[in-house]
Amino acid sequence: MYLHKRFQKLRTLKQISRQDLAKGIVSYSHLCNFESGRHNLSDDIIKALADKLGVPAEYFLAHNIRSRRLNELLSNLVAFLKNNSYSEAENVIYNIEVNYPYINSTFQETCFYILKSYFLFKIQRASEAIALVTDEIMYLVEEKDLKYFTDPYFIESYYYVLATTYLRNKEYIKSYDFFLKYMNYASSDLSKADAYYNLSVSSYRMNHLSNAISLAKEALEIYLDELAWVKIFDSHNFIGCLYLEDKSLDLAESHFLKALDVAKKMNLNNLLEKIYHNLGLLYKVYKNFDAALEYLYMSLDLKKQSKNNPNITYYAIINIYI
Template sequence: MGILIELGSYIKLQRTKQEMTQGELAHGIVSLSYLSKIENLKTEASPEIIQALCTRLGIQIDNSLESTIQEKCKEWYGMLFEVNDKEEITSKFKEIQSLMDSNLTESLLLFEIHKIRYYLILGEFDKALNKINELNEISGTFDNLHLYYWYKFRGNYNSANAEYNQAMYLYRLAEEKSARLKIDENEVADLQYVMAITHSKLRNTLEAIDYTNKALNVFMKNYNFLRCAQCHNVLGISYRRIRMYDKAIKNFNLALHLGKLNNNKQLIQLTNQNLGHLYSSKGEAKEAIKHFKEVINDEEVHLVERLASVSSLVREYYNVYNFEETKEAIKYGFELLNQLKNIQQYKIFDYVLNTYSYLMKEEYEKFEELVIKDFIPFLEKHKDFANVIIYAELLARHFEKQYKYKDATKYYKVANFAYEQIANI
C-alpha cells in the first residue's frame, strides 16, 4: 500500500491525537465528505490537498528523513523483542515519537501497532487497551505485515490478562499471516515461543512441546542462550506434567546452566521455582523446599516471583506438618504482598496466604468461607484447574477431620471434576 493511500489512516490518527474534528481539519481545504473518504481510504487525494492537510496538522513532508525514521523504528522494535532496560526503551520511544509527530512517514502504522507491545512491557495495560481500541477503527486498512503484528500484540494483551483461548486464536491468525510474509526467523521463533507458552497455559502439553522445539531450533542456531533457557523451562514444565521426570529435570538443569552463563538471576530463580514444583509433584518435599528457598532468599528477583515461591513454600511446609515454618512463611508472604501496588492483579497469592493463615489460627469458619465462596470460584473462573484440585482436596480433607463426610464428598467431586478438565484440555 503506497504512502498516499496510507496517508488517510495517518491523517485520522494525527487528527484524533490532536483532538481536532473532521470539520476543523477540512475547513477551507476539502468538503467534510471528501475528508471522510480520504481517512477511510476510499480515495487517493492529490499532493496539493495532502500538503494542505499536513500543514494544518503541523506535519512536514520530508522524504529525506524516511530512512532515518525506518532505521530508528527497526532498532526500537528489536528492543521490544528482547528483554531490555525499560528506561532505554522509553528514551528511544520518545525520540521516535517526536519525529512521527512532525513528519509524514510510511513507518507510522507499524510504529503505532508496536505501541501495544511497548505498553505491555511497561505494565500499562489500560494504555495498551486504549491503543487497541484506537487502532481497531482503522484496522481494515492494514496490510499483511501490519496484520501480523496487530494479531500478535493483541494476543500478547489477552495472554497478559489470562485470556488464553482468545490469545491462541489471535496467535494462529498471526501464524497464518507469517506464512505469506518474509519475516525474520527470530521473529517467527518468538511467535512460536509465545504460542508454546499459551499451549502450556491451556494444558495442551504435546502442542507446547512441539512449538517450543520449533522455537528452540532457531534460538540454538543463533546462539541466543537466554531464549534457549526460556524454552528449556517450558519443556521442563511440559515433561513434568506428563510425569517424564528425568526429561523434565534434564531441561531444567539446562535452563539453570544457561541462566548462569548469562548471569540472569530472574531466569535462574524461575528455573528454581519450576524445580520446586517438580519435586513437590514427586512428593519430595525436602528438595522442593530447597528450591523455593533459593528464590525467596534472592532479593534481586522480582517481588512477584518471590511471592509465588513463598506461596508454594507455605503449602509445602503445611503438607509436611512443619507448622512453625508455615507460620513464618505466611508472615513473610504478607510482608511481600503489602509491597505490591496492585494486589487485585495477584489476588491468588492473597487467597493462598489467607487460606493457610486461617488454618494455622484454627479459624475454620473463615477458612471454609474464603475457600468455598471466593478462592475456588476465582480459580474456576480463570480455569486454573490444577489449583482447584489442590484447594478442593484441602477443603475435603478438612471436612473429613470435622466428620462432615457429606461436605467432604462434595469437594472431592469438585477435585475429580477438575482432574477431568485437565485430562480433556
Template structure:
C-alpha cells in the same frame, strides 16, 4: 505506507475529525477517498493536509527514522534496560510527530508491545482501540505484529484462548512475509507457552522444540533456556519427571553461562514445583527459598515462590516456618499493591493465615465468598482445584458434609475441564 493511510493515522492520533482536517482544503468526501486510497490526490493537496497535521515531507530524515525504528523494535524483542527503551521511544515519538515516514505504522503497532513491557496495560488497550480504526489498511507484515501483540495483551490478561486465536492468525502470515529466524522462533515459543497455559501438552512440546531448533542455530542461548523450562513444565505434567529434570538442568546451566538471573530463578521455581509434585518437600523448599531470597528477582516471582513455600510448610505441618514466611510475604505484597497479581496473592496469604490460626469463620468466608469466585472469574483452573479441595477438607472436618461434597465436586469437575481443554 500509502499516503492516504498515513494521513488517516495521523489525523486519528491527533484527535481530529475529517471535517477539521478537510476544512478549506478539500471536501470531506474527497478526504475520505484519499484516506481509504480510492483516489490519488495532487501533491499540492497532500502538502496542505500534511501542513495542517504539522508533518514534514522529508525523505532523508525518513531513512534515519527507519534505522532508529529498527533498533527500537529489536530492543522490544530482546531483554533490554527499560530506561533505554523509554529514551528511544521518546526520541522516535518526537521525530514521527513532524516527519512523514513509512515506518510510522510499524511504530504505532509496536507501541502495544512497548506499553505491555512497561506494564501500562490501559495504554496498551487504548492503543489497540486507536489502531482498530486504521487496521483495514494494514499489509501482511503489519498484520503479523498486530495479531501477535494483541495476543500478548490477551495473554497478560489471562485470556489464553483469545491469545491463541491471535497467535494463530499471526502464524498464518508467515508465508507472506520475510522476518528474522529469531522473530519466527519467538512466535513459536510464545505459542508453546500459550499452549502450556491451556494445558495442551503435546502442542506445547511441538512448538517448544521448533523454537529451540532455531534459537540453537542462532546461538541465542537465553531463549534456548526458556524453551527448556517450558519443556520441563510439559514433561512434569505428564509425570515424565526424569526428562523434566533434564530440561530444567539444561536451562539452569545455560542461565549460569549467560549470567541470567531470570532464567536461573525461573528454573529454581519450576524445580520447586516438580519436587512438590513428587512429594519431596525438603527439595521443593530448598528451591523456593533460592527464589525468595534473591532481591534481583521480580516481585511477582518472589511472591509466587514464597506462597509456594508457605504451602509446603503447611503441608508438612511446619506451622512456625509457615507463619514466618507469611510475615515476609505480607511485606512483599505491600510492594505489589497496584499490580495485576496483588489480589491473587492477597487471597493465598490470608487463606493460609486463617487456616494456621484456626480462624475457621474467616477462612470459610474468605475462600468460599471471595477467593473461589475470583479464581472462577480468572479461569485459574490449577488454583481452583487446590483451594476447592482445601475448602472441602476444611468443611468436612467441621461436619458440614453437604457443603464439603459441593466443593469436592467443584474440584473434580475443574480437573476434568483442565484435562479436556
C-alpha cells in the same frame, strides 16, 4: 492508511462530535460520508476542519506526499532494529518525534508507528506498545494494505506487533494466527525461533499441550544452534513446566535441570530464582518434600535479595507444610 481514518481518529481523540465539527463548515451528512470513506471533501473545507481540530492543514492535504528526509530516518531506524541496537533506535525515534510532530504522509506515519511499537515490545515496554498498536496501527492499517510495503521488514514487524498484542490481550486464537503469518516473513533464524516459542505459548493457553511441547522444542533447537543462552534457559524451563502439567515428571525434571545447568554455567544468576521455584514444585509432586523445600527456600532467598514478589513461593512452601 486512508485519510478518512486519520480524520476520524483525530476527531475522536479530540472528543469532538461530528455535529460540532461540521457546524458552520459542512453538512453533517457530508461529513459522515467522508469519515466512512464514501465521499471526498474540497481543500477549503478540509482546511477549515483542520483549523477547528487544531492541526496543520497539510496533515490532511499532503497525506500522499512522502518526506525524503523522513524516509532516511525510517531506513536508519530499520537498520538499528535489525541489529538490536536499541539505544541508537531510541535516538532516531526521538529525532522523528521532535522534528515531525505531525507526519503528513499516512504511509510514513504508519511505518513509524509499526517500528516504534516493535521497538517498545523489544525493550519490555509492552503497555506502551499495546496502546500504540491498539490506538494507531489497528485503526489506520489493515492486512490488505500490506501490499503497499515494498520492504518485507515492515510486514514482518506488523505481524509481530499484532501477534504480540493479541497474546498479551489473551486473544490466543488471533495470536496463534498472526505468529504463523509472522513466521513467513521472519528475517532471521532467531526470529523464527521466537515465533515457534510464542506459538507454543498461544497453543498452551488454548489447552493444546502436546502441540505446545512440540513447538517449544522447535524453538529450543534453533536457540541451541544460535547459542542464545537466555532463550535456551527459557525454553528448557517452559518445556519443563509443560511436561510438569502433563504429569511427565521425568521429562520435566530433565528440562528443569538443563535450565539450571545453563543458568549456572552462563552466570545467569537473575534466572536462578525461577528455576529453583519450579524444581521445588516438581519435587513436591514427587513427594520428595525435603528437596522441594530446599529449592523453594533457595528461590525465596534470591527473591528477597532481588526484591521480586515472593508470595507465590511462600504459598508453595505453606502448601507443603499443611
